[in-house]
Amino acid sequence: MSLFGIPLDAAVVFLLIAVVLILFISEVFPNDVTAIGLIVVLAALGPSLGVTTADALSGFSNTATLTIVAMYMLSAGIQQTGIVDRLGLYLASIADGDGKRALVATVCSVGPIAGIINNTPVVAVYVPMISELADRVNVSPSKLLLPLSYAAILGGTLTLVGTSTNILASDLAGQLIDGRDGIGVFEFTIVGIVILFVGISYLLTVGWKLTPPRVPAAFDLIEEFSLQDHIQLVYVREESPIVGATIDEIESLAECNVSILQLRQGQEVFPAAQTDRPIEASNRLTVHGSPADVAAFVSAYMLRELAQSTVTEETFETGDENMLVKGVLLENSPYIGMKIAETQLQEFYTTTVLAVKRDGVLYKTDLAEVTLKEGDLLLLQTTTEAIDYFLEKATIFLVDDSAYDRFFEEDLSEVMPLSSKTPLAVGILLSVIIVAAVGLVPIVIAALGGVFAMLITGCLSPTDAYESVSWNVIFLLAGVIPLGIAMEETGGAAVLATAIVTAEAVVPVVLLLFVFYILTGLLANVITPVATVVLMIPVAVDAAVRIGVNEFTMLLVVMFASATSFMTPVGYQTNLMVYGPGGYQFSDFIRVGAPLQIILAVVTTISIILLWGV
Structure with missing residues (x-):
């Protein structure tokens, strides 16, 4: 039985995908909540779609999911040593009062770091430091924060562990391509280096000119939020x-x-x-x-x-007890969807919300009734005790951190002391990468072994390990992975692949790969990179088989396109982290990110073809 020439069960999957995409884009529910509902629906429809209950729940036991959990924990262990803070601050000192040097120090340091440590915590460390640095060199923080996010995304393409999409792609390569167990840790690093070099060159030249100075340099917070x-x-x-x-x-x-x-x-x-x-x-x-x-x-x-x-930011600085700070609500914040009055921030944490910035709109009155959303930038009157809580529980991502202010007046080793376990933690991470790279054990085992080593040596506490994981991402994976299985089982991937085969008859293969890269990148900017990888790689591999193209080439095109989403603040977590603090408009990401995405589409496609052929 078919509908418009499409098998009925495949049509049901396409309808389900359409509903999921609409929910992802509209964010009627948080994406992880949508993913949980997807698991339930797939399990209920399982018999008609060829999906078992075990398949519907397979996202939780998938090796890619477990690897990503482990990498979050390993990144937390490294972050707690203070080495990333120290390295970032040391390189920031190279700026020496010059805005362009500050940009060079930012993008050239964060890119390589993001190749081996999850880029979200790296950007979390850098944002307050860069905000303070921008003030010191008298340059708009907007000129530095967007390049910071983009450099972190670019760095994620360097190694298999650089980003979640790479790990997912490796798992799918082992499932879908005969003779492959996955992707090596450094197998595509040459392409990643090319991408990083081209991307940084763009950010230092064209990107620097295109990035608008939305927040004036050395701006008082009262003025920044127009609260005079x-x-x-x-x-x-x-x-x-x-x-x-x-x-x-x-x-x-x-x-x-x-x-x-x-x-x-x-x-x-x-x-x-x-x-x-x-x-x-x-x-x-x-x-x-x-x-x-x-x-x-x-x-x-x-x-x-x-x-x-005149009331200024200094009016609120009463020693260490009271101050004004900026904070961003990220997707894992418990306050999203709550009215400000319902958060009880003032009652429990002696914290008052003075203003909210959202998509260029500033809310300054009747704040108790404002419903908070992901990406909101808040101006808070708060205390050091509350700040410590927000940092520990990650309920609000704070843009300001007095430690970076002290750095410019005090000795670096006193402001940012390294943990005594720093050599041990770094050694464990490097061991994980080396063991996985030489193939002694699968990367999931190496990563879990690294977590075990960090836990028993005290580099990481169990509580910190669990809290370091972005569980919303894990539940998102748990939902979209079985959706990918349903596409395969019902022939939905084959239907889409057939359409690509038809296009191949009139379009050269190289151009087809380029277009596929662009379309995948656009999708990743809207529904998140991890969902895009799971949905598009089965289609890409199936199409490659039908038109006689190297399957691994097609898979890499999807992987890199998904991992480099620059055109929206919601396309990548790091973009959302700088969205509010940089005072950006949605169009700024298109203005700066679209040319970069097109340039990388050409560079990456050509690089992949040269190395793996068509």
């Missing part, structure tokens, strides 16, 4: 009815939509969330609200606006 009119200092008159009241009592009675952020008594400053001191005459209050609401608040309580007193 929304945060004011007010003076408490003697006749004011709030004299003798506490801040909590005022806010519970106030009819105006105003928040009190600080109580200033003489030279002493008390964060509102941390004090129950009664307000006295001649005190000053730092308040947050729209100009109209602040004016109403002042009038209602017989206060006086101190118009001549």
Whole structure:
């Protein structure tokens, strides 16, 4: 039985893929939640699709999934040694006050590192450092942060362990190509070096010119979030009815939509969330609200606006106890989908959200009702204790880190001391790579062995190991891997491959590979690279068999195209990490990333053909 010439079971899979793509793009549900639902649907439809329950659950036991889990943990072990921080800071010092040298130091250091350590934690270390460095060399952080993300993506193409897509491609190569057990750790490194060289050359020249300075250099955070009119200092008159009241009592009675952020008594400053001191005459209050609401608040309580007193970032810096910081909500944050009032950040963590930036839109009022989304940039009034919690639990990715500020005034070894276990952790990681490279054991065993070694030697604690894994990515894999199996079992991959065979009759093979690279890259920019690899590699290999093209060549085209997605902030986790801090617009990723994607499509396709033929 067929539908428009397509086997009915294959048509069902295509319909399922279409629904999944729509859900991935629209993000009605988080992608990992969609993936869990996909597992359930595949298991339910299994008998009609030739997919067993074991197949539907196979994503969890897949060697690629287990390898990716292990690599997350190994990367965490290396990160905790402090060696990445030290290396990044050392290379940043080469900038010596020059913006272009800062760019060179950034992209030339992060690229090679990302070849052996998962690039997401590498970028997490670099973002606050680069933000501080940009301030020191008087260049817009926007000019450095996008190249940082792109360099990390480029570095991921250097080795098999550089990115999750490479590991997935290796697993699929072993399944789909006769005579192959997978891909060697350094088997495609020559192509990766070419890609990294071309990509860095682009970032240092054309990319530098195309990257817009969205956030002005050395910008005060109050100015950056345009809060000059929304945060004011007010003076408490003697006749004011709030004299003798506490801040909590005022806010519970106030009819105006105003928040009190600080109580200033003489030279002493008390964060509102941390004090129950009664307000006295001649005190000053730092308040947050729209100009109209602040004016109403002042009038209602017989206060006086101190118009001549400008509120800046320094206004909130009261020693180590209180400060302003920027934070980004990444896809694993528990606050996504919650209204700010529901997060209870102020109640539990003495943290106040002062503004939210999203896709170029700035929210400054009625913040309690703002529903948080992935990629939101938050301006927070918070404490060092809360910052430590956010860093430890990864609930909010903080852009600011005072350690990098101290680096420029103090000795590097004192600011960023290395762990005593640094040589051991580095030795374990190198051993994993060497053992896997020479083929002594499969990479999944080598990686799990490395995790075991780090755990028993104390380089990594079990808690840190589990918390280092991006479980949303693992569940995404667990859902799309059985979808790939369903495509194979129902002949869906063969149907798509037939269409490619038809195109091959009128298009040269080299051009066909180039077009396939572009289409795969576009898909990766929309539905994530890991999902793209799983869905496209079976089609590519099947098409290669039908038109007589080297199967491994086609597989590598898909692998590299999926691993290099530059054109959207959601196409790669590192792009999302710099999206808010750089003040970028969605179009900036197309403006800077599209030319790079096209250049690499040509360079990579030619390199693969020269090395593996067609």
